[in-house]
Amino acid sequence: MSLSETSLTETAKAPTSGAAKKPATVFVDGGSGTTGLGINERLKLQSDVVVKTIADDKRKDPAAKKALMEEVDLVILCLPDEAAKETVALVDSMGPSGPKVLDASTAYRVAPDWAYGFAEMTPEQAGKIRAARKVSNPGCYPTGGIALLRPIVDAGLLPSDYPVTVNAVSGYSGGGKSMIASFEDGSAPSFELYGLGFEHKHLPELQLYSNLTRRPIFIPSVANYRQGMLVSVPLQLDTLPGKPTGADLQAALAKRYAGSKYVSVMPLQNETTKGGKLEPEALNETNMLELYVFASDKYHQAVLVARLDNLGKGASGAAVQNMRLMLGLPEE
Numbered sequence: 001m002s003l004s005e006t007s008l009t010e011t012a013k014a015p016t017s018g019a020a021k022k023p024a025t026v027f028v029d030g031g032s033g034t035t036g037l038g039i040n041e042r043l044k045l046q047s048d049v050v051v052k053t054i055a056d057d058k059r060k061d062p063a064a065k066k067a068l069m070e071e072v073d074l075v076i077l078c079l080p081d082e083a084a085k086e087t088v089a090l091v092d093s094m095g096p097s098g099p100k101v102l103d104a105s106t107a108y109r110v111a112p113d114w115a116y117g118f119a120e121m122t123p124e125q126a127g128k129i130r131a132a133r134k135v136s137n138p139g140c141y142p143t144g145g146i147a148l149l150r151p152i153v154d155a156g157l158l159p160s161d162y163p164v165t166v167n168a169v170s171g172y173s174g175g176g177k178s179m180i181a182s183f184e185d186g187s188a189p190s191f192e193l194y195g196l197g198f199e200h201k202h203l204p205e206l207q208l209y210s211n212l213t214r215r216p217i218f219i220p221s222v223a224n225y226r227q228g229m230l231v232s233v234p235l236q237l238d239t240l241p242g243k244p245t246g247a248d249l250q251a252a253l254a255k256r257y258a259g260s261k262y263v264s265v266m267p268l269q270n271e272t273t274k275g276g277k278l279e280p281e282a283l284n285e286t287n288m289l290e291l292y293v294f295a296s297d298k299y300h301q302a303v304l305v306a307r308l309d310n311l312g313k314g315a316s317g318a319a320v321q322n323m324r325l326m327l328g329l330p331e332e
């Protein structure tokens with residue numbers, strides 16, 4: 001029996017009705033993990049993509065993976081970093097006949113020959129993703145941090161050597177299967193700060209793509225709810241050149257993301273608006289990212305906040321958005 005008979009199955013789906021073009025084919029390596037399952041759920045809703053799957057007992061078998069990758073246009077890696085590097089080596093060994101690669105791990109996020117998969121980051125980024133053979137899907141926290149910082153650095157409102165601090169809270173699904181288990185069996189604490197060793201794996205991409213020359217301080221935390229996150233950046237406005245107001249920061253963000261389908265810049269929150277609170281779960285199961293500027297003209301202070309689903313725009317949602325760009329398919 002051939003390998004394709006023994007180890008491969010196909011999730012057959014109808015191509016777009018009346019379309020002459022063959023539907024694009026995709027393999028999700030690590031499809032039974034937290035991010036992989038999220039991507040597979042989203043792909044079930046897409047009629048213009050065929051998902052090829054690998055038999056469960058072959059899912060860590062390099063030869064079976066390679067055979068399947070001969071058949072697909074794109075492979076999405078939802079694996080720990082070391083396993084992702086192994087699959088990338090397999091793809092590289094296939095030469096030009098290999099599939100395009102979209103990697104959800106941390107392994108290639110600052111690699112110069114990979115495109116960074118944050119399509120809205122700059123006006124050019126979606127085009128870079130569309131043209132690339134290798135794209136790294138951003139980390140969940142950097143998606144929020146870069147979304148807030150890059151436009152105001154580019155606009156000259158925040159100097160690139162400014163001492164930036166980024167605080168964040170995530171639901172426990174951000175830590176994958178093992179963290180989910182520890183929260184759901186009650187062995188994890190209800191809340192904890194981490195990253196207190198100043199070495200969180202998201203710092204290199206956060207610094208690089210925010211265009212910061214000084215390493216930010218990044219203090220994430222995880223709390224006892226499943227998914228959704230807030231990423232915040234406090235700023236003393238009178239220490240910034242030109243002493244911008246909250247309205248100036250909000251305007252720079254609104255300009256960068258004007259017309260974006262998935263990134264919304266919310267109206268300025270200040271002394272005249274009620275509230276002063278934000279919870280992390282409102283965008284769960286979506287690919288949306290909301291950006292807020294909370295500001296006080298009285299005290300010359302602001303806090304920028306990004307809200308997103310760590311499993312949505314922070315992982316699987318962004319992956320499907322990038323996959324569609326890489327396959328030349330229209331936005332969902």
Ligand SMILES: NC(=O)C1=CN([C@@H]2O[C@H](COP(=O)(O)OP(=O)(O)OC[C@H]3O[C@@H](n4cnc5c(N)ncnc54)[C@H](OP(=O)(O)O)[C@@H]3O)[C@@H](O)[C@H]2O)C=CC1
Nearest residue numbers: 030032033034035060078079080083104105174176177315
């Ligand atoms: N959770 C999140 O919010 C986010 C996660 N990511 C990234 O996505 C990647 C996956 O994370 P996540 O889904 O959370 O992790 P999980 O631990 O939930 O899932 C990882 C999956 O990979 C499988 N796996 C491990 N080694 C191999 C291999 N050699 N071949 C095939 N499958 C393998 C595991 O199987 P088994 O359990 O049997 O070993 C498991 O099903 C990581 O790099 C993570 O950093 C990115 C953004 C957000």
Ligand SMILES: CC(=O)N[C@@H](CCC(=O)OP(=O)(O)O)C(=O)O
Nearest residue numbers: 106138139140141170174175222
């Ligand atoms: C709560 C929690 O543990 N979160 C993970 C980040 C989740 C994520 O986005 O990580 P990737 O870099 O894997 O994409 C962490 O801090 O390591």
